[in-house]
Amino acid sequence: MKKSSNDLFKRVYAVVAEIPYGKVTTYGTIAEVCGISSSPRTVGWAMNKAPEGLPCHRVINKTGILTGRVYFGDPDLMKELLIAEGVEFTGDGRVNMKKHLWIPKSEDI
DNA sequence: GGTCTGACTAAAT
């Protein structure tokens, strides 16, 4: 009975689901908390299959760019959602993670 | 069962 990987997915979903309102995080941060700091791709890939109700729009890349925004169905939907939550954007179209970057805790999972 | 891709990141060229 080792579930091996399924547990990893649960961690990723748990972290993303714990992102507070008006906050954002990065794939690398989530991966690090999940214990796979070397594979942030796995986190993003999990987002691809993320179930509904998961605020995956609060998960962005380290540059602050809304990656995978097209996967929402509307390329601007992701940005609109963050703006609606009070997240600030820079003139470059990037998220002001300096103020809204939220770092989860492994003990919180 | 082997191969490939994938919403990332960092280092190397």
Place this chain on the structure above:
DNA sequence: GATTTAGCCAGAC
């Protein structure tokens, strides 16, 4: 300074 490769984990074909 910008582009490309390499690394990693897990699922889909």
